[in-house]
Amino acid sequence: MEDNEMGLPALIYDVPTSFNTPLARSLYGIATPVIVILTILNNIMVVITMYTDPPKKGSASRVQHSAIACCNSLVGILQLPVLFYYFSGPSFPTNISKPWCGTLRILGFVLPHTIHTISMWQFVGLSMQRYLVFRFPFSCVTWYNIENMTKLVKIITCAGVVVNIPKFFDFKIIDFEENMASNDIAFDMNSTLSCRAEYRFVDGRQVYSLFTNWFMAVTVHIIPCVTLTVLYILLISAIYRNNTRRQNLSRNSRLGRRQAINQTIKESSVLVIMTLCLIVEIPSAIVRVGKLIFIQLDVTSGDGTSGEGNAIILTHFFTLLSYYFYVYIYLIMNYDFRTTFLSIVRKWRPA
Template identity: 25%
Template sequence: MNATLPSSIDLIPLDIAPYGVYIPDYFNMDYALPVYGYITPALSIVVTVTNILFVAVFAKSGMKSPTHILLRFMAISDTLTVVIPTPCFIYIYLLRNYEEFLLYELCTVWDLFTNFIPAITHTASIWLTVVLAFQRFLCVCFPLNVKIWFNSTRTYIIIIVTYLLAICSNVSRFLEKDVIPVKLNSMLNPGEVIRGCVYNYNDWMIESGIEYLKVYYWLRAIVVQLVPCIVMAVFNGIVLYKIKVAERRRITLRSGMMNLPGTNVQESRESRVTTLLRKFEFKSSQTRPVTDNDSMETHMMDESARGVLEWEETGVPGENPRDRVGDPWHFHVRAGDQTPAGESERRVA
C-alpha cells in the first residue's frame, strides 16, 4: 500500500521508518489479551444492558429528584467508561491486529478512546459519587437545608461543573504529542509497505521528561482516588452515626414507656385503635345509610387506623399512612360517600 503521505512525513529522515507504534511494545500480551480481548467486551455488554435498564427506570416522570438525577448520570458515566474503549479492544486484541503495526488512521483514535476519554468519564463518575454522598449527608444531618443546596436545576449545574473539571484535569494529555504518519514494512507480510505512525512528543514534554508523568499520575492518584475515598468515608460515617443515635434514642423512649408504672403499651395501642374505629363508625353512620359494603369498609378502616398508629409510634421518616389511605377523620369520603368532608360535618352538626 504505497499511499501518498502528508508533508509531515518529511520529519522522518528515512523513507521506510525502522519502527512504529507496536502494541506488544506497550503491553504484556499474556495479561492484555485475556483482560482487554475477552473480559472487557463481556463486561461492557453486561454494564451497558444493566445501566440502560437503570436509566430507563429513573427516567420515568415520577423520578425527577436530585438523587435520581445523580444516579442517572453516574450510570451514564460508568457506561461510557467501559463502552468507549471496547471497539478498539475488540479490533486490536480479539481480532489479533496487535500482531501488526498500528495503522496511522487508528493511532489518534486509539489514544482518544482507550486513554483520554475513559479517564474523563471515570473521573466524573467518581466525583458524582462524592456529590451523592454529600447529598445524603445533608438529607440526614440538615434535612431542612437540603433543598437550598440541591434542586433539579442546581443538580444539573453541579453535574456540568463536574464534567468540566474532569476535562480540565486531563487536558494536558491531549497536548503531550503529535501523531506522525510513516512508511513501515509490514510485520505480517514482509515486503509490503503500510502506513503506520510514530509519536512525536512536544518540546515541553521532552524537557520535563519523567517529572511531568510523575506529577500527573500522583495528582490523579490523590485527587481522583484518595481524596474522594476519604470524603465519602467521612460523609457515610457521619450518616451511619446519626442513624445509630436516632435508633438508640427510639429504643430508649419505647423502653421507658414500657417501664412506666401502670402502663401497658399493647393495651394502650389497642385502646387507641378502638377509639379510632368508633369515630369512623360514627362518621359513616351520620353521613350515609348502611350498605352491604360495611364489612369491607370496616376492615379498611381497621387497617388504616393500625397503619396510622404504627407510623406515629415508630416515627420512621417516610410515607404518612394518612396521605396514602386518606385522613382517617374523613375516611367516609374515600369509602364511598362522595359528599365533601366539610359538608358532611355541617350535616352532622
C-alpha cells in the same frame, strides 16, 4: 508515554513479552465487551426507572444517579473499539495506521480517564449530598433541589473536562516504519508495531510526565478515596441516628416499623455502592501511587510475572466490572425503585 493507568499496553510500538498478553486478551477481548454491553443495558434501565418512579420524579438525587450511570457506561463504550481491534484477534495487529495509533491514545486513555474523573467526583458529590440530607433533613430543603443538583453535575463535568484538556493535545504519533526506513534501520514487523504516541515536546518531558501523573493520582485517586472514606463513616452514623429515631416513633405500629426498616435499607444502599466503589478504587490508588513512588516504570516494563502490569490490568478490569452491579444494589435495597422497575418490566412483557 506513561498513561497506562487504564491497564492497556502503553506502548503500541514494540510491545514486549513481559506484558501479560494472555491475561489482557482474556479480559479485554472476551469478558470486558460482554460486561460493558450488559452495563449499558443496566444503566439504561436505571435512568428509565429513575425518571419513571413517582417518588423519584421530583427527587434531586435522580440527577446525580443518572449522571453516574451515564459516566459508568461511557467509560466502557469509549474503550470498545480499542478492545475489539487490539485484543479480539489471536495476536496484536501489525502495520497499524496513524489513525488507529491516535485512537488507542484517545479512546484507550484520554477520554476514559476524563469520564472516570467526572464519575468519581460525581460520586463524591452524591455521597456528600446524601450525608447532608440524612443528617440535616430539615435545613437541606433550602438548597437540595433539582436545579442546584443539575448545576453541580454540570460544574463537576466541566471541571473534569478542563483538567484533562492538555492530554488531548500533548502527544503526536510517531510512524516508526517510515522513520526507520529513512534511516536505513531494519526491524521485524511480525514482532514490532508500526507507530506509537509520544509527547510533542522534548524539553521538560520528564517533569511534565511526573507532574501530570501525580496530579491525576491526587485528584482522581487520593482525594476522592480519602473523602469517600470519611463520608462513609459519617453516613453510617447518620443512618444509624435516623434508624433509631424512626424505630422510636413507630414502636407501636407494625406498618410503621416495616416502613422504617424499608427506609433504612433504602438509605443504606448508598453505603453498599460506596463499599463497591472503594473496594475497586483503593487498590487502584495504591497501585497507581506505588508505581509513581517505588517503581517509576510503565505497565509494559519489567518482569511480567512480578505483578506490576497484572495489578494495573486487574484493577482496571474490576473497576469496569463494578459498574455492572449498581442496578442490582438499587433493586435489592430500594423498595420504590424495585416496584417501579418491576412495573416497567411487566408493561414491556409480551402478552
